[in-house]
Structures are given as structure tokens and as C-alpha cells.
Amino acid sequence: MRMTIGMSTINNIFQLLGVLLIFIFVLAVTYWTTRWIAKYQQAQVFHKNIKPIETFRVTNGKFIQILKVGEKYIVVAVCKDTITMLTELKEDEVMEIPLEMKQNTNLNFQQVLEDIKKKLHQKQK
Template structure:
């Protein structure tokens, strides 16, 4: 009978440890979820109030881009490379043909699936 109690107690202790570990894991995941949402919303709000907007980006190679950037009321063309950013010229905003399509206008509104599909399309076949 004593042996049975020892086995029962050890199993109860193991179950209690497992349950405690599961509760701690759920708490950590919950804290991580809410802190990530908080930081994401904070960054989104901060970018929305910015005086700097990237109007368009053209990829030249894997690490080189040409971007049209609006800073305040002026529009500039810049070259963005791996280790540097170079000023190309100032543009007249009236001469630009900006996409008015809301899907291209607001890159943040793209779904995760659309973004992943873009990366799959750009990835070279092995």
C-alpha cells in the first residue's frame, strides 16, 4: 500500500509540474503577443505622422534601389545601396504619375499572403 501511495504521489507531482509549465508557457505566449501588437501599433502610428513618405521604389538589383521620396513638400530621387544612400535629383511633384490604386498606394494594407507570393515569385528557381 505504501508503494502505491509513493507512485501516486510521484505521478501527481509530475502532472502538477506539467500543468505549471503549460500555464507558464501560455502566459509567456500571451505577453509576447500583446507586446508585439503594442510595438507594431506604436510603429505604425509613428510612421503615419511622419513628414517623410516613400512614393515609389524601383529595384535595380538585389541590393540597389531607386526611390522617389517626399520630404515635407519637396520630392527627391535617391539611390539606395547596401551601404549608402545617394542623392540623384529633385523632382517636380506635378510631373510624377503616381498610382492612385489604393492597393499600390498603401503597402501596409497588403495581406501577408500577397507579400509571401511576391517573395516566392522573386526567388530564383533551384
């Protein structure tokens, strides 16, 4: 009787470890697949003439976007069923955040704030 209890406990432990390993494997595959898809989509955006600069959510399903189309900057209102051009901006009216700052999540808030202050100070000169 003791032998069967010990064996079932060992079997349960092995089952638990097996399920845990499968779970970790699925998490790792999901993580790497998500990273691959993000890089693929980012590469698709890089080679286009239309580049979203900034998006502001007004309400559910309604956004205001600044887009760079070729060398022009335009502001559009994006709703559920329509897209309306609001105005065109001059290049000096747009403060574009560099891609490195958008992607670099290792920076802390203080570093980002200092970088933005420097860029604003340089633009004012």
C-alpha cells in the first residue's frame, strides 16, 4: 500500500513538472512570435510614404491624427466610418519624437524629460 502511494505522488510530481514545462514553452513561443510580428509590421511601416506622427483619442472611436504624407504634415479626424482632413501643418509646427525615443523602453522618465527639454530649447534658438 505504501509503495502505490509513493509512486502516485511521484507520478503527480512528474505530471506537474511536465505541464509546467509545456506552459513555459508556450509562453516563450508566444513571446518570440509577438516580437517577430511587431518587427515585421514595423518594417512595413518604415517603407511607406504615409507615416503616423501622433494619435490623440478624442472619444471612443474618434481620433485626431497627425500624418506625414511625403514631405507634408496633415491633421485628420478619424471616426468610425469617415476620415476628414482638418488642416495642413508646416514642418516647424510639428515636434516629431525620434523613433529611438519611442522604442527605447529602458529609459526612465527623468531621462526622457531631459531629452525633450533639450530639444525644445534647441528649437527655440
